[in-house]
Amino acid sequence: MATDNRIHFWRRNPKVPGSLQPVYGAQHPPLDPRRHRPLKDAPKASSVNTKSKKPSTFHEFARSTNDAWDIDDEEDDSMFSLKQPSSSPVQSRSMPQTPCLKLIKASEPLPHSQESIGTNPDQERLDVESGPANGRVVKSCSDAQLNVNAARNTLQKQQSLPVRPVIPLVARISDQNASGAPPMTVREKTRLDKFKQLLSSPNTDLEELRKHSWSGIPREVRPVTWRLLSGYLPANRERRDQVLQRKREEYFGFIEQYYHSRTDENHRDTYRQIHIDIPRTNPLIPLFQQPLVQEVFERILFIWAIRHPASGYVQGINDLVTPFFVVFLSEFVEEDVENFEMASLPLDTQRNIEADSFWCMSKLLDGIQDNYTFAQPGIQIKVKALEELVSRIDEDVHVHFQKCEVEYLQFAFRWMNNLLMRELPLRCTIRLWDTYQAESEGFSHFHLYVCAAFLIKWRKEILSMVDFQNLLMLLQNLPTIHWGNEEVGLLLAEAYRLKYMFADAPSHYKR
Secondary structure, eight states: OHHHHHHTTTOOOTTSTTOOBOOTTOSSOOOOTTTSOOOTTSOOOOOHHHHSSOOOSHHHHHHHTHHHHOTTHHHHHTTOSOOOOTTOTTOOOOOOSSOEEOOOOTTSOOSSOTTTTTTOTTTOOOEEEOOTTTOEEEOOHHHHHHHHHHHHHHHHHHHHSOOOOOOOSSTTOTTOOTTSOOOOOHHHHHHHHHHHHHHHSSBOOHHHHHHHHTTOOOGGGHHHHHHHHTTSSOSBGGGHHHHHHHHHHHHHHHHHHHGGGGGSHHHHHHHHHHHHHGGGSSTTOGGGGSHHHHHHHHHHHHHHHHHOTTTOOBTTHHHHHHHHHHHHHTTSOSSOGGGOOGGGSOHHHHHHHHHHHHHHHHHHHHHSGGGTSTTOHHHHHHHHHHHHHHHHHOHHHHHHHHHTTOOTHHHHHHHHHTTTTTTSOHHHHHHHHHHHHHSTTIIIIIHHHHHHHHHHHTHHHHHHOOSHHHHHHHHHSOOOTTOOHHHHHHHHHHHHHHHHHHTTOGGGGOO
């Protein structure tokens, strides 16, 4: 049955508008190094089946790397009480066919605490999940002792690392730097005054606004600037209130017209998958675990799927609502957005944030909708372009991927599908989107060069990995938890350099 599900993974019912389009590998956020045990010294799982044949199509990739994406799915599925029936088209995942490591979550008691290391090695064992026919295998006492020593060394290394301040995930995003300090410099105040001057003019010069937004938008003016740059608001200042009122009423007209159909047979599977995916959106931020906020996201995503039957809902689109929602919420919250109680806002304010988030997300997706249509051709084209680009700018990294038999689709698919939102903290995503909004075709074209710059930034760590599994685990869990404006600024500068060198020189793609 699991094999049949994988075979029919991309099959779509053309009769159902807004039908569900599962995305392989987009189900879960990247592993947080603070919540999982390191895998450096753990026994390596066999990857023979994964590397036995290079996938030539996305369907073959989905089948050959099933184990690489589904690590820890058992634990994640237990978080949600809503279960999928066996006939649901979204139930395309199966048990891994090759052994894979079981990761220990922060909510589970760690088997090796600092006080208990070496005290009772018989009880300190690492379970390894084998294939469906083998059940569970318990490591021997000698292996357990080796794991104890490895855990002790890991703890010692962690204690010797310099301690960096914990940066809030959302609060004070615009002026957050890598050290965690949010000073308002004279230069930043001058930039804020320039933004206010542009926005208060009778007809905002959008080109000038884009020019100033490229290097980041001040938090105080980001909401209205995003509305303007996304095309949601007109440049004429006198027309803005009228447009906002009309578009907000139109959105809630869609709610009255369509939202009751979420329980209909044609749309039940779509709504069920949205309901499952929403709690997985930024699970570490309390704001997004509030039922009221989850209901807002469910309405936004369901209405978008109904109004775009060519693609319907695709796993990963739920991430794209988040930056807009946080930015528009920040108009009414001075500090600590991640812990803000949405219910404390007036109902009209809640409705306005919801409607604005829907329309701005719709404007974004209008430019990259081929990423989410059947078989997602836009993403596959972009991944191939990334492979060709990396082969030209860093041949060593490209050849290393070939030696380890790592396909770009196995890690870059998520980068394109989620616009790097699973690889970067939310504060960094919002800063990144400042530039995407300012850049011509930022989400559809410039993002390719950002991904290339992001990959090459980790070239030292990539070249140090000499086997398939460790390299793929690194690429899926890059250590960006402490990133801030400084790191994103350097990333964007490198991406701009690559675009300047390669965008208008297609022959540079070729050897």
